[in-house]
Amino acid sequence: MSTTRPTTASTPEPAPVTGGLSQKGLSAGTVGLIGAVIIGISCIAPAYTLTAALGPTVSEVGFQVPAIILIGFIPMLLVAFGYRELNRSMPDSGTSFTWAARAFGPWVGWMAGWGLIAATILVLSNLAGIAVEFLFLLIDQIAGSPGTIAELAFNPFINVAVCLLFMLGATLVSYRDMQTTQKLQYYLVGFQLLVLLIFSITAFVQVAQGNAFDASPIELSWFNPFAVGSVGAIVAGLSLSIFIFWGWDVTLTMNEETKNPEKTPGRAATLTVITIVVLYLLLSIALLSFAGIGTGALGLGNEDIQSNVFFYLSGPILGPLAFLVSLAVLTSSASSLQSTFVSPARTLLAMGHYGALPSQFAKVSPRFFTPGYATIIAAVVASAFYAVMRFISEDVLWDTITALGMMICFYYGITAFACVWYFRKQWFDSARTFFFTLLFPLVGGIILAALFVMTLVDSMNPDYGSGSNIAGVGLVFILGVTVIVVGIVIMIWQAIKRPAFFRGETLTMDAPPSLRRR
Amino acid sequence: MSGAIVVGYTATDAGADAAALGARLARSLGARLHLVIVLPSEGTRSAAVPPERAYEDVIRAQGKRWLAEAMTHLPQGLTRSGHVRLGESFAEGLIAAGEEFGARLIVVGAAEGAGFGRHRLGGVASALVHSSPIPVALAPAGTAQDEVDVVPRITAALGTRAGADVLLGEAVTMATDSSAPLRLVSLVPFDVPPGLDTGAIRVAGGEHADEVLAAAKTALPQGVEVSAEQAPGDSVEDAVTHLSWLPGEVILVGSSRLAQPRRLFLGSTAAKMLRVLPVPMIVVPRTRTGAQVEGDLA
Numbered sequence: 001m002s003t004t005r006p007t008t009a010s011t012p013e014p015a016p017v018t019g020g021l022s023q024k025g026l027s028a029g030t031v032g033l034i035g036a037v038i039i040g041i042s043c044i045a046p047a048y049t050l051t052a053a054l055g056p057t058v059s060e061v062g063f064q065v066p067a068i069i070l071i072g073f074i075p076m077l078l079v080a081f082g083y084r085e086l087n088r089s090m091p092d093s094g095t096s097f098t099w100a101a102r103a104f105g106p107w108v109g110w111m112a113g114w115g116l117i118a119a120t121i122l123v124l125s126n127l128a129g130i131a132v133e134f135l136f137l138l139i140d141q142i143a144g145s146p147g148t149i150a151e152l153a154f155n156p157f158i159n160v161a162v163c164l165l166f167m168l169g170a171t172l173v174s175y176r177d178m179q180t181t182q183k184l185q186y187y188l189v190g191f192q193l194l195v196l197l198i199f200s201i202t203a204f205v206q207v208a209q210g211n212a213f214d215a216s217p218i219e220l221s222w223f224n225p226f227a228v229g230s231v232g233a234i235v236a237g238l239s240l241s242i243f244i245f246w247g248w249d250v251t252l253t254m255n256e257e258t259k260n261p262e263k264t265p266g267r268a269a270t271l272t273v274i275t276i277v278v279l280y281l282l283l284s285i286a287l288l289s290f291a292g293i294g295t296g297a298l299g300l301g302n303e304d305i306q307s308n309v310f311f312y313l314s315g316p317i318l319g320p321l322a323f324l325v326s327l328a329v330l331t332s333s334a335s336s337l338q339s340t341f342v343s344p345a346r347t348l349l350a351m352g353h354y355g356a357l358p359s360q361f362a363k364v365s366p367r368f369f370t371p372g373y374a375t376i377i378a379a380v381v382a383s384a385f386y387a388v389m390r391f392i393s394e395d396v397l398w399d400t401i402t403a404l405g406m407m408i409c410f411y412y413g414i415t416a417f418a419c420v421w422y423f424r425k426q427w428f429d430s431a432r433t434f435f436f437t438l439l440f441p442l443v444g445g446i447i448l449a450a451l452f453v454m455t456l457v458d459s460m461n462p463d464y465g466s467g468s469n470i471a472g473v474g475l476v477f478i479l480g481v482t483v484i485v486v487g488i489v490i491m492i493w494q495a496i497k498r499p500a501f502f503r504g505e506t507l508t509m510d511a512p513p514s515l516r517r518r
Numbered sequence: 519m520s521g522a523i524v525v526g527y528t529a530t531d532a533g534a535d536a537a538a539l540g541a542r543l544a545r546s547l548g549a550r551l552h553l554v555i556v557l558p559s560e561g562t563r564s565a566a567v568p569p570e571r572a573y574e575d576v577i578r579a580q581g582k583r584w585l586a587e588a589m590t591h592l593p594q595g596l597t598r599s600g601h602v603r604l605g606e607s608f609a610e611g612l613i614a615a616g617e618e619f620g621a622r623l624i625v626v627g628a629a630e631g632a633g634f635g636r637h638r639l640g641g642v643a644s645a646l647v648h649s650s651p652i653p654v655a656l657a658p659a660g661t662a663q664d665e666v667d668v669v670p671r672i673t674a675a676l677g678t679r680a681g682a683d684v685l686l687g688e689a690v691t692m693a694t695d696s697s698a699p700l701r702l703v704s705l706v707p708f709d710v711p712p713g714l715d716t717g718a719i720r721v722a723g724g725e726h727a728d729e730v731l732a733a734a735k736t737a738l739p740q741g742v743e744v745s746a747e748q749a750p751g752d753s754v755e756d757a758v759t760h761l762s763w764l765p766g767e768v769i770l771v772g773s774s775r776l777a778q779p780r781r782l783f784l785g786s787t788a789a790k791m792l793r794v795l796p797v798p799m800i801v802v803p804r805t806r807t808g809a810q811v812e813g814d815l816a
Contacts, residue, residue: 091571
């Protein structure tokens with residue numbers, strides 16, 4: 001024990017000033033199979049997704065929704081394989097942005113990042129919009145005042161105000177990185193699946209008992225995409241079904257993060273997909289056979305109910321238990337809000353980090369260790385976007401969903417091509433690399449690119465989607481083009497302000513060499 | 519060599535306060551300083567957010583930069599190092615780091631919003647003072663602005679309750695290691711049951727103070743001053759406000775009887791003191807840590 005004050009450098013030990021890490025305490029949390037499935041289902045948020053997408057899909061393809069759900073999964077799967085390869089080869093929190101920049105250079109990379117951010121911002125506003133409607137419906141159902149309180153959700157001022165509160169809450173949760181326990185998440189997801197199951201079974205029971213609104217017997221043709229009739233309708237339906245599977249790929253890209261990187265991601269992805277596809281088919285068939293596709297009060301062809309079908313159908317099908325559906329959609333949107341906030345924030349962080357955006361975006365909150373600045377910007381833009389859309393669109397939820405499908409096709413497509421091009425020297429290394437780095441992502445990318453272009457062309461029609469238009473041009477087209485043009489303008493502005501990234505100095509183009517022995 | 523001190527660091531004002539107090543204590547005690555940033559481990563925060571190793575790497579690299587930056591601001595001649603740790607919570611990660619480095623103290627700052635020179639328990643500090651097996655030092659807001667290199671005096675707030683002797687022992691050790699004078703402050707009046715008349719309180723206080731002072735004198739080595747003081751006042755807050763404080767002084771208080779053995783639990787008296795205290799407070803477990811396992815002190 002020293003009795004002198006060691007005020008000078010007389011400490012007995014050497015003084016290594018390290019900022020280093022010791023291995024101890026480095027073992028990050030890893031996810032098991034169930035945990036990965038829970039994450040996958042939380043990211044898809046089936047209750048929210050289906051209520052938002054079912055109506056618009058029916059309006060395009062009629063009874064052939066099950067067929068569209070089934071084939072809509074194919075491009076998603078093909079692209080997800082590409083994602084997995086890229087993630088394995090160069091894991092980066094910028095995902096699409098970084099990968100596309102490495103494969104095609106800074107300009108394409110920038111636009112891929114922009115597409116991802118735009119898509120997530122669109123979905124954030126839609127998510128909050130759906131949550132608001134169900135919040136009012138839930139209060140209405142519990143208070144037992146049929147319709148009067150639920151009607152308030154359609155007052156644009158109340159709607160926007162409550163929606164902004166939702167956003168604020170979600171931003172706070174993301175910014176402060178609030179913990180939700182795994183157990184709670186298990187319950188939420190379990191509850192969601194159970195309610196949807198009850199919902200669809202009850203619908204079938206109602207049909208059997210003759211209480212259905214427009215009982216439509218299930219036909220094999222529902223599974224036949226060729227029965228849709230027009231290519232345009234299939235395309236529109238597909239770009240919507242891209243949306244319903246969006247988020248599923250996270251299960252496949254979690255590698256090191258899982259307890260058993262060899263097996264868990266594949267198994268989790270399979271399990272998630274089976275659960276989701278079965279659930280989607282069950283629900284869509286149940287609701288189709290209960291309500292039909294007519295334009296009557298509860299018909300799925302009724303434009304007034306299409307942007308949020310559970311909202312209108314839960315009451316007639318479940319009666320007093322309808323509040324369960326409201327609760328399931330609410331919890332599903334709420335838990336999905338946090339996971340959805342994560343991806344634009346992390347992409348913006350990466351873009352700031354590599355100098356593609358101002359460096360503030362790369363700032364990490366010193367208290368909460370989250371990309372604080374990026375999170376707040378994403379929230380502000382999503383809120384402003386929702387508020388504007390609520391007033392200019394006849395059906396904000398519908399138009400945002402359709403535009404969203406288009407943006408997903410855009411950035412997923414670029415990512416798929418990035419995979420193909422990045423691995424160009426390894427294509428023929430083995431059968432495995434041929435399929436996973438060339439064939440699958442290439443086919444997936446071509447499908448998505450085609451969907452993007454065809455949707456863009458079709459959406460110029462003022463009758464497209466909800467029928468909102470500005471000066472005779474479809475609002476969805478205007479949305480899609482505006483998003484991309486704004487992206488290009490900001491990109492050029494950034495290229496002038498910080499040219500280093502655009503000269504490829506911070507993120508270089510690359511193609512890993514073939515591993516085959518020559 | 520006199521052990522290690524772990525500072526729960528964040529790149530905020532509170533983190534700077536904690537680092538400054540940690541540095542001051544480390545210099546005084548001749549201890550090694552470890553700045554520790556505890557990051558939330560991916561995959562355990564939210565069960566709905568996919569964990570991402572790449573993102574974790576970004577945050578970890580940022581943590582290292584913060585540590586490197588912080589360490590350049592620490593006074594020269596201090597044995598220091600910086601560490602990034604992952605933990606489910608900041609408090610949990612700090613306790614683990616404290617155990618890993620065999621720390622004698624864990625230092626944390628005040629919560630955001632604390633007035634200058636004031637304490638305010640944040641979530642991390644609150645969790646620590648209610649669970650840490652290692653003494654916890656709380657730096658009031660603005661500690662980083664103090665121009666004090668070493669601890670000029672150590673004050674220990676003593677009562678008669680179980681654990682007072684452990685607290686006295688810790689205070690004596692710190693005074694010995696730092697050669698700083700020790701001041702014993704009696705909080706006995708606030709320890710006796712309410713309703714006892716003030717005359718009796720004075721008597722109990724006076725007698726007790728003499729006993730403790732005598733015990734401390736025998737325990738301290740030659741040359742380390744010790745003094746005893748009564749803290750007069752109608753309430754704990756009142757008494758603490760009337761005490762005089764040297765800039766940079768620290769006060770040691772004991773843990774509550776509610777604490778688990780060898781763990782901290784901030785008592786109500788200590789919590790009241792914290793509200794008015796202008797100097798750092800160190801909360802000491804009621805029973806000894808490590809090899810010197812407690813006798814039955816309860």
